[in-house]
Amino acid sequence: MSPLTALTYVLPHRLLSSLARKLAYSTHPKTKQWLIDTVVRNFGVDLSEAAEPDPSAYPTFNAFFTRALKPGARTPDPDPRALLMPADGRVSECGHIGHADEGVLHEDAGHVFQAKGHGFTTAELLADEAAAEAFDGGVYATVYLSPKDYHRVHMPWTGTLRETVHVPGRLFSVGPDAVGAVSKLFARNERLVCHFDTDFGPMAVVMVGALLVSGVETVWSGVEIPPYGGPVTVKDYRGENIRLERFAEMARFNYGSTVIVLLPKGVAELASHLSAESPVRLGQQLARLS
Incomplete structure (x- = not known):
């Protein structure tokens, strides 16, 4: 450290x-x-x-x-079955969400890796054990946005917003050294969990805050963070028909941070070229529907 x-x-x-x-x-x-x-x-x-x-x-x-890009600076993968990378940046980790019988530390929830052996459960990340069950055995990808990157986050797949969960926490740096040294960092930092319903089932996109991050804002509600801290805040959007198309902007960060995408079991396989430390760009293939 x-x-x-x-x-x-x-x-x-x-x-x-x-x-x-x-x-x-x-x-x-x-x-x-x-x-x-x-x-x-x-x-x-x-x-x-x-x-x-x-x-x-x-x-x-x-x-x-939070500057916009020129039209055409990023384009979505042409494969209609491709789920898209939500942001520019670098993959911190990606892979399958573990099962208890795979020897993970927790007996009743999926387990995802952060870096260098550090991990956390999806229940810890989402602050909701019931919501986490939908992703047990699925796949995840964690994308780190550095200060040089485009800081708007876009939809990996078309979805209808079901709810958001603002989870209070710390604001550790999410740079490579901190990610490798601070246990359960992404499940400890302040974050906004966005739950979407899609044609393949649930999809979660988690906007993780970081030290010196001024805020997180969404296209449907404006500024979500700050305020910092406080209780877990759930906003229910069922019935409001907030539908965002694949590749559409959904949110933005102020300063560098991290986006985590969670997909259910059996829905899709991660793109074969993805691995830890891979540089990525918005619109590239994140995964492909099975």
């Missing part, structure tokens, strides 16, 4: 993230431009793909960070 990751155990996560949010929304010309230029320079942001390629044209750092 690096000294910086060790330090995050004692840092005031929510205070730092609240301060970062204020900076991200600052319209002070010098402040916002310094933030934008620093990220472009240090992380190699490719602004030629952006709908607005001029870094000085953005009114705030947050506007730059």
Whole structure:
């Protein structure tokens, strides 16, 4: 564990993230431009793909960070049976959600890996044992978005929103060192679980917050995080007919974070080219319907 990751155990996560949010929304010309230029320079942001390629044209750092892409910069896999990668980034881990009889640590729930042997159950991730049962034996993929990446998240498959669950938690970094060192990180960090009903059954897309992440917002409800902390908050969207098509934008992050997609058993197989550390782009094949 690096000294910086060790330090995050004692840092005031929510205070730092609240301060970062204020900076991200600052319209002070010098402040916002310094933030934008620093990220472009240090992380190699490719602004030629952006709908607005001029870094000085953005009114705030947050506007730059959640920038739209030019039409056609990303396209969906042409295979009509392909479930799509929800974001640009890098695969942290992917694979099958384990069974108790596969020797996992928990007897009554599926188990997914984080990195370097660290894992957690789907019940811990979703904060709902009943909802987790639908994914036992299924497949998952975890995608890390770095500061250089496009920060809007799109639908892997067409679905109707059933409910969201805002799960309070910590705000550890989700960088590679922290993921490899902090046990159950994704099931400990603040997150928004989005449950969809599809033509093959349930699909969950989990937006995991991180240190200095200013917020998570969705296309159907606006800002969801912050507020930070508080109780688990469930919003029921049954009957509201919020249907999002495959490849449509569903949500966005402010600053880098992680998206986890969960699919039920027997529905699809992950794309053969995917493995830990694979670079990925929005719209590529994530999995293919069986």
